[in-house]
Amino acid sequence: MTIAPRHILSALPLLFAATAFAQTAPAKPKTSAEILAAAPASAWKAVPDEDLLLLDLDSGARVVIALAPDFAPVHVANIRALTRAGWFAGITVNRVQDNYVVQWGDATETKPLPAGMVTPTPAEYERSLAGLTLRPLGYRDAYAETTGHVGGWPVASDGKAAWLTHCYGMVGVGRGMAPDTGSGAELYTVTGHAPRHLERNIAAVGRVLDGIEALTALPRGTEALGFYKEGAPRPAIVRATIAADLPAAQRPHYQLFDSASPAFGEWVTARANRKDDFFIRPAGAVDICNAMPPVRKMPA
Amino acid sequence: MTIAPRHILSALPLLFAATAFAQTAPAKPKTSAEILAAAPASAWKAVPDEDLLLLDLDSGARVVIALAPDFAPVHVANIRALTRAGWFAGITVNRVQDNYVVQWGDATETKPLPAGMVTPTPAEYERSLAGLTLRPLGYRDAYAETTGHVGGWPVASDGKAAWLTHCYGMVGVGRGMAPDTGSGAELYTVTGHAPRHLERNIAAVGRVLDGIEALTALPRGTEALGFYKEGAPRPAIVRATIAADLPAAQRPHYQLFDSASPAFGEWVTARANRKDDFFIRPAGAVDICNAMPPVRKMPA
Numbered sequence: 001m002t003i004a005p006r007h008i009l010s011a012l013p014l015l016f017a018a019t020a021f022a023q024t025a026p027a028k029p030k031t032s033a034e035i036l037a038a039a040p041a042s043a044w045k046a047v048p049d050e051d052l053l054l055l056d057l058d059s060g061a062r063v064v065i066a067l068a069p070d071f072a073p074v075h076v077a078n079i080r081a082l083t084r085a086g087w088f089a090g091i092t093v094n095r096v097q098d099n100y101v102v103q104w105g106d107a108t109e110t111k112p113l114p115a116g117m118v119t120p121t122p123a124e125y126e127r128s129l130a131g132l133t134l135r136p137l138g139y140r141d142a143y144a145e146t147t148g149h150v151g152g153w154p155v156a157s158d159g160k161a162a163w164l165t166h167c168y169g170m171v172g173v174g175r176g177m178a179p180d181t182g183s184g185a186e187l188y189t190v191t192g193h194a195p196r197h198l199e200r201n202i203a204a205v206g207r208v209l210d211g212i213e214a215l216t217a218l219p220r221g222t223e224a225l226g227f228y229k230e231g232a233p234r235p236a237i238v239r240a241t242i243a244a245d246l247p248a249a250q251r252p253h254y255q256l257f258d259s260a261s262p263a264f265g266e267w268v269t270a271r272a273n274r275k276d277d278f279f280i281r282p283a284g285a286v287d288i289c290n291a292m293p294p295v296r297k298m299p300a
Numbered sequence: 301m302t303i304a305p306r307h308i309l310s311a312l313p314l315l316f317a318a319t320a321f322a323q324t325a326p327a328k329p330k331t332s333a334e335i336l337a338a339a340p341a342s343a344w345k346a347v348p349d350e351d352l353l354l355l356d357l358d359s360g361a362r363v364v365i366a367l368a369p370d371f372a373p374v375h376v377a378n379i380r381a382l383t384r385a386g387w388f389a390g391i392t393v394n395r396v397q398d399n400y401v402v403q404w405g406d407a408t409e410t411k412p413l414p415a416g417m418v419t420p421t422p423a424e425y426e427r428s429l430a431g432l433t434l435r436p437l438g439y440r441d442a443y444a445e446t447t448g449h450v451g452g453w454p455v456a457s458d459g460k461a462a463w464l465t466h467c468y469g470m471v472g473v474g475r476g477m478a479p480d481t482g483s484g485a486e487l488y489t490v491t492g493h494a495p496r497h498l499e500r501n502i503a504a505v506g507r508v509l510d511g512i513e514a515l516t517a518l519p520r521g522t523e524a525l526g527f528y529k530e531g532a533p534r535p536a537i538v539r540a541t542i543a544a545d546l547p548a549a550q551r552p553h554y555q556l557f558d559s560a561s562p563a564f565g566e567w568v569t570a571r572a573n574r575k576d577d578f579f580i581r582p583a584g585a586v587d588i589c590n591a592m593p594p595v596r597k598m599p600a
Contacts, residue, residue, distance in 0.1 A: 197586065216398055
């Protein structure tokens with residue numbers, strides 16, 4: 001008996017290839033990929049140029065991050081100020097901890113912060129739910145009373161406060177023991193099973209939309225907490241840019257699937273009830289970090 | 301203002317370094333690391349030599365996997381047969397999909413399986429709860445009525461059936477579209493946010509106890525589903541061994557924290573209510589994949 005690896009574990013978030021296959025069996029419920037492919041343009045929301053942070057690494061890779069000013073406005077303003085001052089150029093990835101985070105910042109801890117930053121920075125770990133349109137996910141969550149989506153963002157709430165969930169690929173602000181010690185100069189992204197216990201303890205400021213593999217496939221740090229050993233080679237950020245600062249023709253454009261669209265609800269239901277040819281028993285549920293809003297890159 | 305990266309995000313599963321610090325503040329509740337460090341020897345359960353699979357890669361790294369015969373006995377017997385026949389020697393890692401799986405097997409799909417295997421292999425996706433002592437985790441779960449632990453294993457149940465949860469580091473059996481097409485020759489480990497929807501759809505056969513970074517830090521595959529491109533270099537397994545087949549002095553020994561121990565319950569409670577110097581607001585809950593039983597390697 002031989003195995004056909006290319007058919008194994010085919011149930012993937014964005015398996016557009018499945019579309020053609022399913023068209024031959026029209027009686028089946030649509031897969032989440034089919035729903036996504038059929039969604040109208042209005043179901044996608046552009047990430048504003050001012051919220052798109054581009055990190056160019058010395059490996060030649062680019063990591064694209066969407067910032068979330070609706071959730072951490074002061075931190076996001078600080079990150080824009082750091083970017084525009086050129087502060088991120090030359091800083092390094094200092095920590096790669098398996099199943100946890102990849103973290104970058106000033107390894108020397110001596111680089112002065114630029115003017116125009118708010119420090120100490122308020123502890124923007126949550127905000128008021130008021131003013132946000134939260135589409136509830138509709139399934140149980142271990143950590144929060146409610147999870148769901150606001151536009152293209154994964155969110156949790158206790159009915160009064162709301163905060164970004166700490167899922168794979170989300171970007172947070174490193175800090176010291178005191179809550180107001182994270183300025184935005186030290187950032188990390190989640191690279192393992194969602195450490196949801198960090199929510200409301202740390203500022204989440206965005207999400208990696210593209211290029212995360214340039215961070216996740218880095219050699220793991222060998223020291224405590226996954227820090228690189230003193231003297232070990234460290235990947236460097238050679239340039240950081242806010243997309244709005246590029247000439248219009250050079251700006252990359254990304255869109256997030258918008259929870260305000262009816263197609264979004266269909267997509268969540270399909271994610272929770274996978275019925276493609278691989279699945280025998282649909283879960284009947286999905287957790288918020290397995291329901292991250294799809295991203296697409298638009299032509300320039 | 302400078303940042304102290306080494307103090308950032310210090311809330312880690314096994315931060316034994318925190319012990320000394322906390323001793324100066326005895327009024328605080330014990331951290332999960334302190335509970336673990338203080339647990340009696342009886343709280344740890346040895347992984348049997350017959351259940352310990354050692355994969356030596358051409359990089360020189362060793363990946364250590366605990367097999368779970370209580371959950372997938374036929375698959376585990378097949379994996380032992382494959383190992384003892386030398387079948388895994390020379391096979392390659394063929395798929396590295398970010399935030400999902402690393403998968404290894406016979407890329408040529410032509411290598412004949414050895415004698416002594418049961419094929420087609422029964423679809424061991426779940427078993428009866430009867431005969432298992434499940435310690436309920438005690439917190440909500442999106443996917444299952446109950447999650448908890450059986451010995452050193454993370455388990456979910458609907459009250460009748462029980463199955464291993466598909467958490468980071470768990471090992472599963474690749475298969476084709478038909479449920480009985482996975483023999484154990486094609487294996488993968490979970491390397492991202494837990495794809496819990498795979499539970500009851502695929503056989504989980506074990507857990508990576510050591511060396512997972514030799515798999516998770518591999519370059520991501522560039523083809524659909526994260527497969528490596530035809531002709532791209534593929535990491536190879538040069539030798540696979542069941543620990544029981546080694547001379548006694550050469551066998552590695554691993555232990556799992558045992559859910560039957562009272563210390564285990566204290567550990568879960570501390571994981572759900574982190575109150576060390578970093579945490580401002582304990583979550584009050586933990587999900588099963590953030591409560592993976594701790595592992596320790598014993599001296600030879």
